[in-house]
Structures are given as structure tokens and as C-alpha cells.
Amino acid sequence: MTYDLLVHNIGQLILPKSSDKPLKGQEMKELNIIENAAIGIMDGKIAWLGSNAEAESLKASERIDAQGKVVSPGLVDPHTHLVFGGSREHELSLKQAGVPYLEILAQGGGILSTVGSTKKATEEELFEKASFHLERMISYGVTTLEAKSGYGLDADTELKQLRVVQKLKEKYPVSVVSTFLGAHAVPPGFKGKEDEFLEEMSRLFDDIKEGQLAEFVDIFCETGVFTIEQSRMFLQQAKEKGFGLKIHADEIDPLGGTELAVSLGAASADHLVAASDEGIRQLSEGNTVAVLLPGTTFYLGKDYYARARKMIDEGAAVALATDFNPGSCVTENLQMIMSLAALKLKMSAEEIWNAVTVNAAHAIGKASEAGTLEKGRSADFVIWDVPNYKYIPYHFGVNHAQSVYHSGKKLWERTAYGEIQLSPAR
Ligand SMILES: N=CN[C@@H](CCC(=O)O)C(=O)O
Numbered sequence: 267m268t269y270d271l272l273v274h275n276i277g278q279l280i281l282p283k284s285s286d287k288p289l290k291g292q293e294m295k296e297l298n299i300i301e302n303a304a305i306g307i308m309d310g311k312i313a314w315l316g317s318n319a320e321a322e323s324l325k326a327s328e329r330i331d332a333q334g335k336v337v338s339p340g341l342v343d344p345h346t347h348l349v350f351g352g353s354r355e356h357e358l359s360l361k362q363a364g365v366p367y368l369e370i371l372a373q374g375g376g377i378l379s380t381v382g383s384t385k386k387a388t389e390e391e392l393f394e395k396a397s398f399h400l401e402r403m404i405s406y407g408v409t410t411l412e413a414k415s416g417y418g419l420d421a422d423t424e425l426k427q428l429r430v431v432q433k434l435k436e437k438y439p440v441s442v443v444s445t446f447l448g449a450h451a452v453p454p455g456f457k458g459k460e461d462e463f464l465e466e467m468s469r470l471f472d473d474i475k476e477g478q479l480a481e482f483v484d485i486f487c488e489t490g491v492f493t494i495e496q497s498r499m500f501l502q503q504a505k506e507k508g509f510g511l512k513i514h515a516d517e518i519d520p521l522g523g524t525e526l527a528v529s530l531g532a533a534s535a536d537h538l539v540a541a542s543d544e545g546i547r548q549l550s551e552g553n554t555v556a557v558l559l560p561g562t563t564f565y566l567g568k569d570y571y572a573r574a575r576k577m578i579d580e581g582a583a584v585a586l587a588t589d590f591n592p593g594s595c596v597t598e599n600l601q602m603i604m605s606l607a608a609l610k611l612k613m614s615a616e617e618i619w620n621a622v623t624v625n626a627a628h629a630i631g632k633a634s635e636a637g638t639l640e641k642g643r644s645a646d647f648v649i650w651d652v653p654n655y656k657y658i659p660y661h662f663g664v665n666h667a668q669s670v671y672h673s674g675k676k677l678w679e680r681t682a683y684g685e686i687q688l689s690p691a692r
């Protein structure tokens with residue numbers, strides 16, 4: 267047999283364990299690494315994995331010498347707010363002056379400021395802007411990601427955002443999962459009438475399902491936004507319509523969103539900086555993935571991070587994401603988040619790799635396709651210009667990706683110092 271592509275001379279091949287359940291607790295500490303490895307690709311799928319020595323006798327139309335570097339599955343970013351209008355650099359000085367995130371929102375800024383810019387932008391403008399950010403994510407090694415709506419808060423603009431995600435799915439050869447976050451904030455006209463607003467948003471469920479515009483429904487459960495009871499009702503309705511569930515939970519105040527997520531069987535509970543001991547205990551009982559966003563805690567200038575150590579030590583499944591958005595975490599760089607996870611969440615390199623691959627894939631319902639490399643799976647992988655897998659969290663703030671592949675096709679490569687190349691989108 268002649269493979270389409272053979273990647274040989276791989277110093278370390280990272281192979282997270284695939285499983286029908288997310289990796290929990292102690293399981294997160296195990297990471298399979300094959301030294302001196304090679305992979306064969308056929309029709310966009312992994313057709314063979316083995317030792318570099320065995321690879322010498324194999325035939326291939328194209329051979330890539332990984333020069334003893336590291337190869338991993340494509341990274342999975344399970345929480346992004348990719349589609350939005352405008353930017354919010356004017357809020358930095360407010361943050362510096364100590365104005366809290368929820369206070370900026372209460373004054374009509376924050377998320378509501380981006381809602382204004384997103385309403386004004388045309389669908390084409392939003393698409394161009396989201397494409398720019400998506401291409402940058404790919405350049406950092408991401409081949410599967412989630413993208414939320416939530417900067418419309420009215421039917422037209424929410425659907426406009428979801429259609430942009432749809433178009434991104436069609437144009438880019440990466441895997442994009444779409445989430446409806448119509449319940450991201452309370453628009454000014456609905457202050458004190460939150461239930462009415464949620465009812466209006468839930469009326470979109472049927473159209474969204476019919477148009478296959480989103481796989482998940484999410485809500486921001488937080489002081490001054492939506493209560494636990496409102497979140498329960500909204501998510502329960504979404505579940506009945508067949509959506510997967512996500513929740514922005516216990517980010518600032520410990521309202522009990524973590525417990526709610528577990529009780530509803532949500533795919534993920536995200537943020538969890540203020541999750542209670544009881545919430546953390548319950549995570550270990552279910553399969554809801556704790557999606558931690560240390561970039562947001564860092565960017566909001568807080569000293570107190572999500573208790574990843576307690577979560578893992580007590581048996582929870584943890585994933586990591588950028589939370590890329592124009593207000594609380596303005597970066598597309600998931601490698602930077604890996605460094606923050608090491609430094610601020612005290613996660614080990616093995617836990618971090620599992621958190622940005624298999625567990626991240628579980629958090630967005632993509633575990634059977636993304637997050638690891640094994641025979642028959644899509645050949646989504648990254649060649650990293652690093653000497654070993656521990657090096658990426660260690661050397662922070664820069665891009666270590668050398669080339670990025672999805673379905674065996676090269677999407678991006680660094681061609682020279684400061685120069686990059688993105689393959690034309692399909
Ligand atoms: N916390 C709520 N939503 C986003 C922030 C959105 C924004 O500030 O624009 C988050 O996940 O951090």
C-alpha cells in the first residue's frame with residue numbers, strides 16, 4: 267500500500283487516550299507518548315501509527331521529516347465567542363481604575379457594548395472579522411473549536427451570528443461546533459422582565475434546530491444576569507428540544523451553576539472560578555466537563571483562579587479553553603492558556619494536554635472525531651517546533667506551531683521567521 271502522506275522522525279507523538287467518557291481525576295494524569303514514531307495517512311485519515319524504524323520500508327506519495335520534533339492531535343478550543351462586531355479597548359482604563367466586570371455591564375458597557383457593535387455590523391462584515399480570528403486560532407494549532415452567538419440578544423442578530431458560524435463551517439476545513447447563547451445578558455428594554463426575555467429567546471429554539479444552526483444552548487448564570495431558576499428553566503426547555511447544554515457558571519459569584527449543570531447532564535460547565543466545594547464534589551459524580559478559562563481570570567486582573575487541583579484530585583474531568591471574546595479574554599492563543607494552566611491552575615503537562623484534546627472534545631460532543639490520533643480517525647495534527655511535550659506550557663506567549671493539518675491537508679505553516687502561510691480555504 268502507498269500512503270498519501272507519511273510523517274516520520276517524530277521525536278514524541280502525543281496520543282491522549284480515547285474513551286466514550288471524558289478523562290476524570292487520576293485518568294487525566296496519564297498521557298501516552300510514543301518516542302521515535304511515525305504516522306501514515308490515507309484519504310485524510312490516520313491509516314497507520316508505528317515506529318520510525320518500521321516507517322522506513324513504507325511507501326508514501328509524500329514524506330515529511332518531523333526532525334525529531336513533537337506531533338500532537340490538533341488542539342480543541344471548546345469555548346469561544348468568535349463572532350462579534352467592534353472591540354472594547356476603551357474598557358481597559360476602566361478595568362485599571364478597578365471598575366468590576368459586572369459593574370461595567372450594569373452601566374450598559376461590556377457585553378452590551380459589543381451587542382451594539384454586532385447589531386450594526388452586516389453579516390458579511392461579521393464573517394470577515396470572524397474569519398480573521400479563526401485563521402489566527404488555526405495558526406496556534408486549533409483544528410476543532412466551539413463558537414457562540416450571544417452578542418445579538420434579539421432574534422435577528424442572534425440568527426445573523428449563527429449563520430456566520432454556519433458559513434465558517436462551510437468555508438474552513440476545520441471542525442466548528444455552534445452554540446446558541448441568546449441568554450448572554452439582559453438587554454436594556456428587558457430589565458426586570460428577564461423571564462419574558464428568556465421566553466423570547468426560547469422561541470428561537472425550533473428555527474435554530476430546523477436550520478441546524480446550533481448543536482448547544484448556553485446561558486450566563488450570574489448575579490445581575492440570569493438566576494439559577496431562570497437558567498434551569500431555559501436549559502430544561504433546550505434539552506427537551508434536543509440541544510446539548512452548556513452553562514457559564516459560578517464565574518464571579520457561587521450561585522450553584524456547577525451543581526445545576528451536573529443535575530441537567532450538561533456537556534460542560536464553564537468558568538467555575540467560584541464553584542463551591544459541593545459543586546466540585548458533584549462534578550466527580552457526573553460526566554459534565556469543567557471547562558476552565560484561566561485566560562479570563564488573568565485578563566480580568568483577578569488573583570483567585572478556578573480550583574483545578576481540587577477538581578482533578580476529587581475526580582472531575584477538566585478541559586481548557588481560550589474563551590476568546592472582545593471583553594474578558596482577548597486572545598486566540600490556546601498555547602498561552604496552556605501556560606496559564608501550568609502557572610496559575612497548577613496543572614501538570616500531562617493534565618494540560620488531556621485538557622486541550624480529549625476532554626475539550628468531550629465538552630463539545632466531538633470526542634469520537636477529535637482529540638486524539640488513532641487508526642480511522644481524521645488526520646488532524648500539529649507539528650510543534652519544540653524538543654518535548656512539556657516545553658509548550660513552559661515557554662509562554664509565543665506560537666510553537668510549525669505546521670497544522672486537518673484531514674491530512676496542511677492548513678497552515680510557518681515558512682520563515684515572521685512569515686506565515688495559510689492554505690486557501692476550501
Ligand atoms: N462571562 C460572560 N461572557 C463572556 C464574556 C463576554 C464579554 O465580556 O464580551 C465570558 O465567557 O467571559
Ligand SMILES: [Zn+2]
Binds near residue numbers: 345347589
Ligand atoms: Zn464565555
